[in-house]
Amino acid sequence: MSRERPIQNAMTVDVEDYFQVSAFESVVDRGDWGAYELRVEASTRRLLDLFDAQGVKATFFTLGWVAERCPELVRDIHAGGHELASHGYAHRLVSDLTPEAFREDLQRAKEALEAAAPGAVIDGFRAPSFSITKDTLWAYDVMREEGYRYSSSVFPVRHDRYGMPRFPRRPVRLTDYAGRSMWEVPMTTWRVLGRNLPVAGGGWMRVLPPAVMRRGIRAANAEGTAAIIYLHPWEVDPEQPRVQAASRASRARHYVNLDKTYDRVRGLLEAFPFGTIRDVLDREAETRRDTTPALAPTALTELVTP
Numbered sequence: 001m002s003r004e005r006p007i008q009n010a011m012t013v014d015v016e017d018y019f020q021v022s023a024f025e026s027v028v029d030r031g032d033w034g035a036y037e038l039r040v041e042a043s044t045r046r047l048l049d050l051f052d053a054q055g056v057k058a059t060f061f062t063l064g065w066v067a068e069r070c071p072e073l074v075r076d077i078h079a080g081g082h083e084l085a086s087h088g089y090a091h092r093l094v095s096d097l098t099p100e101a102f103r104e105d106l107q108r109a110k111e112a113l114e115a116a117a118p119g120a121v122i123d124g125f126r127a128p129s130f131s132i133t134k135d136t137l138w139a140y141d142v143m144r145e146e147g148y149r150y151s152s153s154v155f156p157v158r159h160d161r162y163g164m165p166r167f168p169r170r171p172v173r174l175t176d177y178a179g180r181s182m183w184e185v186p187m188t189t190w191r192v193l194g195r196n197l198p199v200a201g202g203g204w205m206r207v208l209p210p211a212v213m214r215r216g217i218r219a220a221n222a223e224g225t226a227a228i229i230y231l232h233p234w235e236v237d238p239e240q241p242r243v244q245a246a247s248r249a250s251r252a253r254h255y256v257n258l259d260k261t262y263d264r265v266r267g268l269l270e271a272f273p274f275g276t277i278r279d280v281l282d283r284e285a286e287t288r289r290d291t292t293p294a295l296a297p298t299a300l301t302e303l304v305t306p
Contacts, residue, residue: 024243059276063089063091075116079117086113089109094131127153141176152185202230205264229274240258
């Protein structure tokens with residue numbers, strides 16, 4: 001009897017530089033970004049080399065600002081068979097934008113990505129700092145209208161900066177009143193003692209012991225769900241300049257265990273099968289076609305509102 005193939009998880013990279021993170025937004029003005037040392041290309045290529053060595057294709061949610069300045073990098077991501085997706089243009093939180101400004105940001109980012117990588121299909125989006133919350137559900141209407149197939153912008157946890165703890169813990173189709181649907185692919189959590197423990201990567205991967213991350217991924221897979229793991233290029237760049245003007249808490253979050261990230265990512269790649277978010281959604285469409293009802297707007301609002 002043949003054994004069922006292991007679930008393929010998704011490895012995702014939010015392509016932004018160290019000075020563009022939300023934690024430094026209060027001390028690093030966007031107008032001054034050009035004055036900072038650009039390190040995102042070298043650090044992203046370090047990840048590309050690691051993925052190539054492991055035979056892994058990943059999803060790269062890339063800022064339009066980066067695409068304009070590093071077009072060769074973006075072309076190489078696409079040419080390497082990885083999935084290219086949008087992280088917005090200037091790393092602006094959805095919660096700080098009006099629907100009109102969000103639409104403009106989406107359009108500008110897509111134009112920059114398509115110009116850098118002709119032929120790339122940009123139909124996936126991740127909101128900076130997971131800033132689609134119960135107060136910004138209108139963003140799904142804008143994304144549908146702009147032709148996006150999926151978002152991966154929700155973290156079903158309680159956090160001081162983001163999170164919708166009551167959101168479904170696996171990919172879900174969301175419809176509008178006209179019946180148009182798109183997917184939300186939330187970050188991976190491990191249900192422990194009635195709470196969602198974040199095991200999706202990023203700062204959590206740098207803080208949590210690797211054994212906890214692996215147990216969380218195995219738990220998700222045991223539930224029949226692909227794990228969605230994320231990281232940033234600056235997290236494999238321990239020599240990056242320090243932003244001393246940032247608060248002590250922000251610096252602690254940003255710089256903790258940067259020297260450990262690369263090896264922890266490599267360990268995950270060696271322990272689990274990984275692919276792109278498109279791979280995950282193709283499997284969802286194939287295996288859950290008749291068993292996954294889409295959430296209508298009213299049902300979604302009732303679900304995520306405490």
